[in-house]
Amino acid sequence: xxxxxTSPEAARPAITQAMIDAYDEYTHLTLDRRRFMEQLTRxxxxxxxxxxxxxxxxxxxxxxxxxxxxxxxxxxxxITYPGSGGEMKGYxxxxxxxxxxxxxxxxxxxxxxxxxxxxxxxxxxxxxxxxALAPDFLSPLGGTPGDEDKARDMFTKLDxxxxxxxxxATVAYLKGDKDGNGKVGAVGFCWGxxxxxxxxxxxxxxxxxxxxxxxQPKAEDVPKIKAALLLHYAGLxxxxxxxxxxxxxxxxxxxxxxxxxxxxxxxxAFNNDTSAARYDKKAADxxxxxxxxFLKEKLA
Numbered sequence: 005x006x007x008x009x010t011s012p013e014a015a016r017p018a019i020t021q022a023m024i025d026a027y028d029e030y031t032h033l034t035l036d037r038r039r040f041m042e043q044l045t046r047x048x049x050x051x052x053x054x055x056x057x058x059x060x061x062x063x064x065x066x067x068x069x070x071x072x073x074x075x076x077x078x079x080x081x082x083i084t085y086p087g088s089g090g091e092m093k094g095y096x097x098x099x100x101x102x103x104x105x106x107x108x109x110x111x112x113x114x115x116x117x118x119x120x121x122x123x124x125x126x127x128x129x130x131x132x133x134x135x136a137l138a139p140d141f142l143s144p145l146g147g148t149p150g151d152e153d154k155a156r157d158m159f160t161k162l163d164x165x166x167x168x169x170x171x172x173a174t175v176a177y178l179k180g181d182k183d184g185n186g187k188v189g190a191v192g193f194c195w196g197x198x199x200x201x202x203x204x205x206x207x208x209x210x211x212x213x214x215x216x217x218x219x220q221p222k223a224e225d226v227p228k229i230k231a232a233l234l235l236h237y238a239g240l241x242x243x244x245x246x247x248x249x250x251x252x253x254x255x256x257x258x259x260x261x262x263x264x265x266x267x268x269x270x271x272x273a274f275n276n277d278t279s280a281a282r283y284d285k286k287a288a289d290x291x292x293x294x295x296x297x298f299l300k301e302k303l304a
Contacts, residue, residue, distance in 0.1 A: 017056050019281045021240065023047050024271050027061040027281075028243065031115070032194075035156060060280045063121060063152065067278040071127035076100060078130045080123070083137075085177045088169030093140040093147050095123050097130035098183055105185040107303025108178040110171070110203075111138040112196030114276070117148030117155040121278045122193075129191070132296045134303070135184050139174050141167055141199070159195065171203040175210055187211045187303040189231075191295060192218060194273060197236075204231045212302035214295050217272050220247040226254035233262040234298045236291045241272040265294065 023044060030040035044054040071078065080097040095118060099106070109129050113122040118140035129136035142148045144166060145158050171190075178188045189212035192200035197218020204213040205221050210231040217238050233255070237245055248264065255262045267274060267287040274284040275291060 017048070017053055017060075019057060019060060020047065023057060024061065024240075024281060028241075028272055031156060032243070035160065037153065057281075061282070063116065063119070063276060063278040064280070067121070069120065069124040069127070070277065071124055071131055073123070073127075075127065075131075078127050080127060080130070086173060087143065088166065088173045090144060092170055092174065093118070093143045094174075095126055095138045095140075097126045097136045097138075099130055099133060102183060105183060106133060106135050107187050107189065107299065108135040108137065108181055108184040109299060109303070110174050110178065110188065110190040110192075111136055112171075112190060112192030112199045113138065113141070113148075114193050114273070115156055115159045115195035116152050117142045117158070119148060119152075119155075121276060125193075128292075129296075129299075132300075134189075134299065135178070135181055137174065137178060139170065141170060143170070167199060168202055168206050171199060172207045175203070175207045179209060185303070189213065189299050189303050191299070192216065193275060194218065201233075204229045204233060207231075212299055214298065216275055216291070217241055217244050219244065220251040223250055223254040226251070226260065227258040229255075229258065229260045232298075232302050233260065234295060235262060235264045236275075236295075237264065237266045238270045238272050238274050238287075239266055239268040240270060244272065263298075265291065267291065 026043045045051050048054040077100050078097050079100050083094050083096050084091045111126045122138050126136040126138040140148050142158050149155055175188045179186055190200045191214040193216040197215035200213045200215045201218050201221050205225045205228045208230045213231045214234045216236045270284040270287045271282045273282045275288045277283045
């Protein structure tokens, strides 16, 4: 079928791997927007083209949720709970028809904070039969702002030890949840994937950890891990993938239960359906199915 000149497919500008790589460098390493826009302008050929491409690379908070906020199958609410040294904000979701106690799952956001997309992911987890809690790890700084760039900047001000302590406190909170069965898992994306790996090192009470394209912990810390791990990586994500082999070697040496999947031909953040340029539905659906099956097995 021939696409008309006014169709969405025809209107969408071509996005190259170099553009995606530049965006990844900007959002995870430099946080230098001016330099990124200069680089993108060169790659796109003009400032106008670059301006059109940026929203496709970035997350679109207006993208419709997979599980709507008012979906009658789940019950979600904003909560506060005790962190390691102060109050933590979070979004907790439970199945509306819950019968009996369920496994509990921490949903850890990317380096954009607790935004609508992560709340949607928490509702997806609850819909699959878990008590889900998405903490706001920017709580010590006042919580996640509406502006994505401001949120990213705030992550540079977070204390790493404080993040870990608050993650451990979240495990403790969920172990005592009245609707939970005492077993706690965690799933995290990007910054959140790295946080899940670090949480596994620091919390012997974590039963299962799922890290999507997350930074790996130091090899010397891996023997502390007690949780079973499921590790998803994007085949084109050279920055994160560089640590896979060393992580596998350390996990093997420590006899940690783990499974690694590398999804060929997809980019970092392939699970984020609000990012048109990087989302890959086939890989995301496959990884999500594996994630839910793993959590059901380990948290039953």
